[in-house]
Amino acid sequence: MADYQMILTEMQGRVALIRLNRPQALNALCDQLMDELGQALRGFDADPEVAAIVITGSEKAFAAGADIKEMQSRTYPAVYLDDFIGKRWEAVTYVQKPVIAAVAGYALGGGCELAMMCDMIIAAENAKFGQPEINLGVIPGAGGTQRLTRAIGKAKAMDLVLTARMMDAAEAERSGLVARIVPTAEVVAEAMKVGEKIATLSAPAVAVAKEAVNRAFETTLAEGVKFERRAFQALFATEDQKEGMAAFAEKRKPAFSNR
Numbered sequence: 001m002a003d004y005q006m007i008l009t010e011m012q013g014r015v016a017l018i019r020l021n022r023p024q025a026l027n028a029l030c031d032q033l034m035d036e037l038g039q040a041l042r043g044f045d046a047d048p049e050v051a052a053i054v055i056t057g058s059e060k061a062f063a064a065g066a067d068i069k070e071m072q073s074r075t076y077p078a079v080y081l082d083d084f085i086g087k088r089w090e091a092v093t094y095v096q097k098p099v100i101a102a103v104a105g106y107a108l109g110g111g112c113e114l115a116m117m118c119d120m121i122i123a124a125e126n127a128k129f130g131q132p133e134i135n136l137g138v139i140p141g142a143g144g145t146q147r148l149t150r151a152i153g154k155a156k157a158m159d160l161v162l163t164a165r166m167m168d169a170a171e172a173e174r175s176g177l178v179a180r181i182v183p184t185a186e187v188v189a190e191a192m193k194v195g196e197k198i199a200t201l202s203a204p205a206v207a208v209a210k211e212a213v214n215r216a217f218e219t220t221l222a223e224g225v226k227f228e229r230r231a232f233q234a235l236f237a238t239e240d241q242k243e244g245m246a247a248f249a250e251k252r253k254p255a256f257s258n259r
């Protein structure tokens with residue numbers, strides 16, 4: 001176990017910033033880093049002062065994938081019994097608050113998969129996305145074949161997964177993988193700005209909105225629309241719905257209480 005923190009965290013207003021901090025290995029996602037990330041995510045999710053979370057890496061690499069050197073000698077029984085990739089990696093998918101990936105440089109293999117587990121990807125102009133696991137004699141193991149295909153469609157997902165080709169930021173935006181592209185030096189600031197905007201809104205409405213959009217990936221259209229309608233109706237039980245609509249009618253800014 002390395003004797004330094006592999007993630008750094010800070011708060012800016014009500015937005016938590018998590019920076020992957022293993023630059024010498026291009027933020028390769030080893031067990032220690034993923035454990036620290038999971039712990040930070042659970043802490044921020046439970047903290048009522050936090051409205052949104054941003055995950056970023058360095059200018060050169062968001063993350064160059066799972067740590068190949070750490071996993072290369074693992075055996076089938078070990079990875080099976082440890083459910084390797086499963087529990088340790090999925091922490092971000094259990095977070096109720098919005099999680100934004102601010103991606104500069106390489107987001108490869110598990111790095112791309114981690115970004116795709118987030119709710120939104122903001123890409124720097126120098127970002128490069130790919131699932132090059134085929135070069136290593138394996139396939140993506142943290143949702144890459146599934147989330148990438150849902151995000152960019154079968155044709156491009158097959159192209160990336162079968163050939164290990166990388167996609168630049170412009171292609172990733174055209175393909176629907178990323179929400180916005182910004183100059184590389186501004187990617188974290190832009191993601192923090194998105195988080196700050198979210199922090200001004202009603203926390204229950206934000207959480208329900210995130211859940212409803214994510215439901216689109218898990219269910220049929222009919223079930224998803226029914227879920228959305230019930231969730232929409234349920235928000236009429238919040239004080240924030242009364243405040244938001246009163247503020248509109250009275251031509252003033254809403255003051256949400258998150259209740």
Ligand SMILES: CC(C)(O)CC(=O)SCCNC(=O)CCNC(=O)[C@H](O)C(C)(C)COP(=O)(O)OP(=O)(O)OC[C@H]1O[C@@H](n2cnc3c(N)ncnc32)[C@H](O)[C@@H]1OP(=O)(O)O
Nearest residue numbers: 024025026028064065066067068069108109110140141142
């Ligand atoms: C999660 C799963 C299940 O889906 C599995 C995976 O994620 S498997 C990993 C998929 N990712 C890759 O295959 C990418 C591997 N990295 C590269 O191809 C290159 O490093 C690069 C193209 C991203 C950058 O190349 P370059 O600029 O030439 O830098 P390097 O000298 O190659 O790297 C610097 C330093 O970082 C170490 N490194 C990079 N990636 C990893 C990694 N995934 N695991 C472990 N270590 C990594 C690299 O070995 C270098 O360290 P030193 O050898 O110099 O100590």
